[in-house]
Amino acid sequence: AQSVAQPEDQVNVAEGNPLTVKCTYSVSGNPYLFWYVQYPNRGLQFLLKYITGDNLVKGSYGFEAEFNKSQTSFHLKKPSALVSDSALYFCAVRDMGSARQLTFGSGTQLTVLP
């Protein structure tokens, strides 16, 4: 069965500094990977996805993610953090069974300090 791990419950970064939110995965076969963001009292919003092709994927709000097959990682990055980036971030991998659903990590709370 597929799984996703987000090793950090909380990440703090100063505004203007680069940020990284870590994600590792375990799947059999080709991975389909996603990042979502959740702002307080809101639903999840899609940020970006890796399906195939370039290992560096660009998404919404200036975020990007680097796919590394040998390390089975899909870390989320942004060159310069904003206070408004503070939110809960989820990594997810597509279930390749009949449901084709998403298996989510436990989430990482990102706080950008002014």
Place this chain on the structure above:
Amino acid sequence: NAGVTQTPKFQVLKTGQSMTLQCAQDMNHEYMSWYRQDPGMGLRLIHYSVGAGITDQGEVPNGYNVSRSTTEDFPLRLLSAAPSQTSVYFCASRVGLAESYEQYFGPGTRLTVT
């Protein structure tokens, strides 16, 4: 487009009561699903539907029923509420079954069972 809508936003139930959480989407998406979100556990799939008239169980289906009589609507029924069902519930939809499609989430229903 309104996207994915959910009602109510908040609900308090007593143990043993039943209720229906409503979900609707106006994007003509074939695929709809229900998740529950609990602290530190990410999102877990309850039930899903690949089209009108077709539903199936996810990871945590016990205590919940669904039906899909139209493409637009996918209600979730709690048969006899238990405190363990206290959670935030999210409805999601996507275009179809293919692995590359991202999911769109509703704003959530926060349910408390006393």
